[in-house]
Amino acid sequence: xxxxxxxxxxxxxxxxxxxxxxxxxxxxxxxxxxxxxxxxxxxxxxxxxxxxxxxxxxxxxxxxxxxxxxxxxxxxxxxxxxxxxxxxxxxxxxxxxxxxxxxxxxxxxxxxxxxxxxxxxxxxxxxxxxxxxxxxxxxxxxxxxxxxxxxxxxxxxxxxxxxxxxxxxxxxxxxxxxxxxxxxxxxxxxxxxxxxxxxxxxxxxxxxxxxxxxxxxxxxxxxxxxxxxxxxxxxxxxxxxxxxxxxxxxxxxxxxxxxxxxxxxxxxxxxxxxxxxxxxxxxxxxxxxxxxxxxxxxxxxxxxxxxxxxxxxxxxxxxxxxxxxxxxxxxxxx
Amino acid sequence: xxxxxxxxxxxxxxxxxxxxxxxxxxxxxxxxxxxxxxxxxxxxxxxxxxxxxxxxxxxxxxxxxxxxxxxxxxxxxxxxxxxxxxxxxxxxxxxxxxxxxxxxxxxxxxxxxxxxxxxxxxxxxxxxxxxxxxxxxxxxxxxxxxxxxxxxxxxxxxxxxxxxxxxxxxxxxxxxxxxxxxxxxxxxxxxxxxxxxxxxxxxxxxxxxxxxxxxxxxxxxxxxxxxxxxxxxxxxxxxxxxxxxxxxxxxxxxxxxxxxxxxxxxxxxxxxxxxxxxxxxxxxxxxxx
Numbered sequence: 001x002x003x004x005x006x007x008x009x010x011x012x013x014x015x016x017x018x019x020x021x022x023x024x025x026x027x028x029x030x031x032x033x034x035x036x037x038x039x040x041x042x043x044x045x046x047x048x049x050x051x052x053x054x055x056x057x058x059x060x061x062x063x064x065x066x067x068x069x070x071x072x073x074x075x076x077x078x079x080x081x082x083x084x085x086x087x088x089x090x091x092x093x094x095x096x097x098x099x100x101x102x103x104x105x106x107x108x109x110x111x112x113x114x115x116x117x118x119x120x121x122x123x124x125x126x127x128x129x130x131x132x133x134x135x136x137x138x139x140x141x142x143x144x145x146x147x148x149x150x151x152x153x154x155x156x157x158x159x160x161x162x163x164x165x166x167x168x169x170x171x172x173x174x175x176x177x178x179x180x181x182x183x184x185x186x187x188x189x190x191x192x193x194x195x196x197x198x199x200x201x202x203x204x205x206x207x208x209x210x211x212x213x214x215x216x217x218x219x220x221x222x223x224x225x226x227x228x229x230x231x232x233x234x235x236x237x238x239x240x241x242x243x244x245x246x247x248x249x250x251x252x253x254x255x256x257x258x259x260x261x262x263x264x265x266x267x268x269x270x271x272x273x274x275x276x277x278x279x280x281x282x283x284x285x286x287x288x289x290x291x292x293x294x295x296x297x298x299x300x301x302x303x304x305x306x307x308x309x310x311x312x313x314x315x316x317x318x319x320x321x322x323x324x325x326x327x328x329x330x331x332x333x334x
Numbered sequence: 335x336x337x338x339x340x341x342x343x344x345x346x347x348x349x350x351x352x353x354x355x356x357x358x359x360x361x362x363x364x365x366x367x368x369x370x371x372x373x374x375x376x377x378x379x380x381x382x383x384x385x386x387x388x389x390x391x392x393x394x395x396x397x398x399x400x401x402x403x404x405x406x407x408x409x410x411x412x413x414x415x416x417x418x419x420x421x422x423x424x425x426x427x428x429x430x431x432x433x434x435x436x437x438x439x440x441x442x443x444x445x446x447x448x449x450x451x452x453x454x455x456x457x458x459x460x461x462x463x464x465x466x467x468x469x470x471x472x473x474x475x476x477x478x479x480x481x482x483x484x485x486x487x488x489x490x491x492x493x494x495x496x497x498x499x500x501x502x503x504x505x506x507x508x509x510x511x512x513x514x515x516x517x518x519x520x521x522x523x524x525x526x527x528x529x530x531x532x533x534x535x536x537x538x539x540x541x542x543x544x545x546x547x548x549x550x551x552x553x554x555x556x557x558x559x560x561x562x563x564x565x566x567x568x569x570x571x572x573x574x575x576x577x578x579x580x581x582x583x584x585x586x587x588x589x590x591x592x593x594x595x596x597x598x599x600x601x602x603x604x605x606x607x608x609x610x611x612x613x614x615x616x617x618x619x620x621x622x623x
Contacts, residue, residue, distance in 0.1 A: 014448070014451065017448055017452060018451070018452045018455055018456065021449075021452045021456070022452065022456040022457075022461075025456070025461060026461065026464055029461065029464050029465055029468060030464070030468055151597075153600070155593050155596065156546060156549060156550070156592070156593075156596070158550070158553060159589050159593070162577070162585070162589075166577065264455075275459065275550075275554070276550060276553060276554065279554065290460065290463060291554060294463060294466070294467050294556065295555075299467075302463070302464060302467050303464070305460060306460040306461060306463070306464050309457050309460045310456060310457060310460070313455065313456075313457045314455055314456075317455050
């Protein structure tokens, strides 16, 4: 228990450091450049149409605070952190006067749901099949799957997304190709709505899974084929332990450790995966929000999304790290 | 020469290496063709638009009146160069951090590794988008390469550190310390040669990674879209809704070429990894591990 607490505090400190450094990078990025995003954003927002002078003044005020143009550099830095810590990124410019935090909160469940489902499914299937392929080396089906997933692996996922879009959008239109749910759906009927959301997520999830599965598959296969030659496995086989039991408790369990670490790192790359997928399938998540924010010059929204994704990803990594000792008891001793 | 012998061994015993090398060489040859292009890369409407593949235009022409083949030669050259520049710059950082951290240990190691771990988990993509958003027109091809390199060294630095740590405890390192060699000299002259094989294989992966980033950003229009790159071509094709209007050759050929490059580099990386590991190399040569 004491060892776990030491481990826990170490990870928590690391989480704080990661978030601190990450947000400082975004601060530096916005302040090292000679461009003034406040005036740039204001002019972008006003070019969209008539906004009242009071609204523009309010926008400028909140931007100046957020960007930190008031006071000495130190005061600027402190006021930036104050706002970030309470999650106040001011009003969005492109959807004035809706607060940025509200826009993000609306989009976040879509992205998290999509990514969580596809990442976990990919990880589970890739490891299961890879483990089986490493243990039952003579299976033809598993070998064919290995060749297929290795071929798919280096292909950019958005290419798969385009291909799926062409197949199911034009050649065989049975699945919805755009949006997160049917526009006029009745959200009070929970079951029907859930079904609708699930159907809409099939193609985006497939496009993310098709590419991701190969990496886990290959990693697990090579891990397992190394473990299979270990003495204790050979001994168990000679002693007549059932093969399925050897597979489950001797081989898979020992191979899972590095794969769990991999899962944590994968979560760090998750936001790259979602952005184009969301764009291609018109999914109403954070990625689509970020793209439209960039195109409409919405400084506070871009900054808000960047910060939230840094915190969210670091938190996910932390969570995995905290679960890690439960899977692999050897970790605690470190 | 030693290098030549390694190359010969790899080509003879390792099919992945041969296929990977073949694919990369084809892509490189197409990139070299750009020096013989009859059309300037930035100009539009130099040929009739929307012509399907024919003898005159082997890969067809775009809706912007560009020949797909010649445009592709410039695009793949810039994309490939981007990957190489990023890989080279980030190799320097990851070598410096990995070697020093592994050799020095102690608090130097702890500080460097906490910076390192931060870079491993910080989501890079939103940060790159933020860079583009702030810099807009100043975001050139070279600028993006430098920024990507600054963000993309961490994972490999850890790998290099793990090797350096084992080198530190070896006899020859102790001898070097006793004979009064400086840290820089030990790291550069004694340890660097042992690390180089890993550096080569991570280079391939890093090129793939950075090209993936460049293409992803360009497809969304988040880079300097006037410099022809593979992602830039896909971006323009999307802008003209090429797939919907049936101009499939505009999208298909850049995608095929970049997939060839991805697979080629990927095969090179895994075959080199296998070559570095003596156990799997022996079993490949038919010996007993």
